[in-house]
Amino acid sequence: MTSAAVVVCTWRGVRGEIPEETEAALTLGRKVSSALGADLHWLVVGTAPEADAEIAARQGVAALERIEDAKLAGGQADAFVEAMAQYCAQRSPRLLLFNQTFDTRLVAARLAGRLGSGAVMNGVDVEAEAGGRLRVTAAAYGGDTRVVYELAGEKSCIVALLANAVVPQPVEGAASSPTRSDVAVDLSGVEERIRVLEPARAEGLRLEDAEIIVAGGRGLSSPENYKLVEQLAEALGGMAGASRPLVDDGWVDSSRQVGLTGKITRPGLYIAAGISGASQHMAGCAAAKTIAAINTDPDAAIFRYARYGIVGDCLEILPELIRAAKQGR
Amino acid sequence: MRIVVCAKQVLDPDAVNNYALAGRLVIGEDGKTLTQTTIPQLMNAYDEQALEAALRLRDAGADCRIAVVSAGTDPTTLLRHAAALGADEIAAISLPSSGQDYHVIAALLAAYIRSSGGADLVLCGRQASDDDQGVVPALIGEALGMPVVTVARSVERAGSSDRPAVRVTRVTPDGDEIVEAACPALVTISNELGEPRYPTAARKLAARRMKPTIVSPDELSLRPEDLEPRALLTRQYVPTVQGHCEFVPGNTPAELADRLVGLLREDKLLQ
Numbered sequence: 367m368t369s370a371a372v373v374v375c376t377w378r379g380v381r382g383e384i385p386e387e388t389e390a391a392l393t394l395g396r397k398v399s400s401a402l403g404a405d406l407h408w409l410v411v412g413t414a415p416e417a418d419a420e421i422a423a424r425q426g427v428a429a430l431e432r433i434e435d436a437k438l439a440g441g442q443a444d445a446f447v448e449a450m451a452q453y454c455a456q457r458s459p460r461l462l463l464f465n466q467t468f469d470t471r472l473v474a475a476r477l478a479g480r481l482g483s484g485a486v487m488n489g490v491d492v493e494a495e496a497g498g499r500l501r502v503t504a505a506a507y508g509g510d511t512r513v514v515y516e517l518a519g520e521k522s523c524i525v526a527l528l529a530n531a532v533v534p535q536p537v538e539g540a541a542s543s544p545t546r547s548d549v550a551v552d553l554s555g556v557e558e559r560i561r562v563l564e565p566a567r568a569e570g571l572r573l574e575d576a577e578i579i580v581a582g583g584r585g586l587s588s589p590e591n592y593k594l595v596e597q598l599a600e601a602l603g604g605m606a607g608a609s610r611p612l613v614d615d616g617w618v619d620s621s622r623q624v625g626l627t628g629k630i631t632r633p634g635l636y637i638a639a640g641i642s643g644a645s646q647h648m649a650g651c652a653a654a655k656t657i658a659a660i661n662t663d664p665d666a667a668i669f670r671y672a673r674y675g676i677v678g679d680c681l682e683i684l685p686e687l688i689r690a691a692k693q694g695r
Numbered sequence: 696m697r698i699v700v701c702a703k704q705v706l707d708p709d710a711v712n713n714y715a716l717a718g719r720l721v722i723g724e725d726g727k728t729l730t731q732t733t734i735p736q737l738m739n740a741y742d743e744q745a746l747e748a749a750l751r752l753r754d755a756g757a758d759c760r761i762a763v764v765s766a767g768t769d770p771t772t773l774l775r776h777a778a779a780l781g782a783d784e785i786a787a788i789s790l791p792s793s794g795q796d797y798h799v800i801a802a803l804l805a806a807y808i809r810s811s812g813g814a815d816l817v818l819c820g821r822q823a824s825d826d827d828q829g830v831v832p833a834l835i836g837e838a839l840g841m842p843v844v845t846v847a848r849s850v851e852r853a854g855s856s857d858r859p860a861v862r863v864t865r866v867t868p869d870g871d872e873i874v875e876a877a878c879p880a881l882v883t884i885s886n887e888l889g890e891p892r893y894p895t896a897a898r899k900l901a902a903r904r905m906k907p908t909i910v911s912p913d914e915l916s917l918r919p920e921d922l923e924p925r926a927l928l929t930r931q932y933v934p935t936v937q938g939h940c941e942f943v944p945g946n947t948p949a950e951l952a953d954r955l956v957g958l959l960r961e962d963k964l965l966q
């Protein structure tokens with residue numbers, strides 16, 4: 367293969383886990399690399415146990431690369447940007463694909479500034495044209511529109527991929543047998559400029575991992591009524607979420623916010639009560655397998671995404687749902 | 696200290712949502728831009744909150760000059776609003792109607808900040824509600840060599856008068872994180888900061904007399920490569936949402952609830 371590689375970059379979460387969306391990025395990376403006639407690499411920051419090799423093989427990865435350095439352990443941006451910049455200087459990849467997360471959003475964008483290369487966030491697809499030009503489709507206006515960006519130049523381009531944008535698919539035919547290598551970087555010069563005084567404390571279950579979510583919106587009309595949402599969530603063994611206005615108005619904590627600037631969830635069941643279905647909200651729940659919506663307005667946008675709809679007052683329906691959920695269990 | 700707030704003019708996102716919902720969002724003949732002239736232009740809400748964060752620092756006793764800068768075709772109204780809210784300086788980087796990307800915008804903003812007296816603190820919105828990219832602040836931070844602290848709910852002064860710093864509470868997916876960075880630093884603001892203030896009528900009137908400094912890109916002595924777009928918008932379209940909702944029939948809330956729970960159990964979504 368002649369062209370510079372397509373590289374999917376992931377790093378482990380606090381518990382050492384590989385992000386769930388990694389395989390989706392690898393699948394997209396494979397598509398782009400084959401269109402470019404390039405190799406697909408997977409760069410893992412942190413330790414790489416055996417499971418990675420299986421995923422890599424299944425996804426047709428040619429090279430499994432690893433960067434490990436004590437300075438990366440703290441998860442701080444300066445070290446990551448420097449490590450990635452050194453990687454790019456050594457290997458000149460054509461495209462770097464990130465799974466978009468709170469952290470990669472900053473690192474990927476800063477890296478673009480460091481390298482002077484083009485970057486696109488909220489990516490949903492990447493295509494390589496004949497001639498090697500890259501086109502990225504991304505969500506804009508919270509999802510109301512899609513925009514297509516053309517990435518100029520031959521420098522390493524950077525794309526962060528939205529959760530749920532790509533369906534992971536294993537390689538057809540024989541799995542690959544990726545080479546493994548360690549990439550040496552020198553981070554001795556990095557002094558984190560941002561000092562953490564109080565770390566975030568991940569507490570309890572995450573909305574992102576919930577199988578059932580009951581979410582409430584402005585249709586609940588007053589903060590006390592949010593307890594109906596919590597009670598239904600509890601009765602169903604799920605978690606309670608909310609639209610942004612409830613967070614803005616201080617009814618609920620921002621950890622409950624579902625949407626573009628909140629949690630990106632993918633539960634089996636998402637029950638939306640008194641939520642209009644604005645694109646910015648749907649960005650965080652449209653990937654639910656089933657959405658059930660309760661809204662007084664039959665024309666509410668939420669019904670376009672919902673599998674089941676109840677046109678009605680959620681303050682009347684929610685108590686009955688709580689009752690019905692508790693019955694016959 | 697000098698605080699520079701970067702503010703972008705955007706189409707009112709709620710109006711865009713309403714047009715989208717009504718199926719009336721139209722892309723213009725260039726295939727790239729939304730052309731409904733009835734959609735109002737506003738200051739990006741997060742940027743209004745970034746200005747609010749600056750004003751709160753001043754309220755808390757920081758001796759500061761607040762400059763608001765916007766790059767766009769005609770940001771005068773936005774800048775007057777900023778002046779009415781309390782900005783001491785307002786500057787417009789005048790742009791030809793198209794052909795820039797946010798890499799160019801970031802280069803221009805960084806160059807403006809550098810050439811206009813620098814900044815101890817740069818405040819941006821976490822993202823613009825039109826492109827949702829959130830890339831410009833990171834690019835400005837890199838260009839100016841500043842640490843970038845994203846998604847803040849509050850910004851306070853820290854450090855000492857000769858070594859100023861900021862203490863920032865960030866809204867992370869795992870809860871709040873409190874960090875400190877020495878100035879100069881760049882911080883992006885999220886909606887958790889809370890409601891921005893409204894300008895008083897008297898201030899609005901006074902702001903009408905304030906003229907923005909108009910900065911042309913040529914004055915900013917950028918290298919030609921800084922003015923080359925790297926991620927050029929070539930197309931914009933409205934995705935189709937396939938509706939397939941089955942409305943649950945029923946006359947009473949109890950009936951509706953029982954039916955829905957029944958359907959969800961049939962689908963094995965509930966026990």
Ligand SMILES: Cc1cc2nc3c(=O)[nH]c(=O)nc-3n(C[C@H](O)[C@H](O)[C@H](O)COP(=O)(O)OP(=O)(O)OC[C@H]3O[C@@H](n4cnc5c(N)ncnc54)[C@H](O)[C@@H]3O)c2cc1C
Pocket residue numbers: 508582583584585586608609610611612623624625626627628629639640641642643644645646647650660661662663666678679680681708709712823824
């Ligand atoms: C840059 C940006 C980012 C954003 N990020 C997010 C985000 O992450 N998450 C998010 O949620 N929003 C986000 N928003 C806001 C989003 O655009 C919407 O404004 C918001 O989602 C609306 O919340 P809502 O549906 O609860 O309220 P509304 O839009 O006010 O809808 C209330 C709904 O309740 C219905 N209703 C009223 N009374 C009843 C009743 N008694 N019973 C049943 N239904 C009733 C109404 O018909 C209506 O449909 C963002 C906006 C911007 C610009």
Ligand SMILES: Nc1ncnc2c1ncn2[C@@H]1O[C@H](COP(=O)(O)O)[C@@H](O)[C@H]1O
Pocket residue numbers: 701702703704739741742745764765766767797800804818819820821822823824826827828829830831832
């Ligand atoms: N044209 C502009 N003029 C001034 N500030 C901008 C401009 N574009 C982006 N910004 C700033 O960068 C933030 C993120 O924008 P974006 O990267 O476009 O999502 C905005 O909230 C603004 O603070």
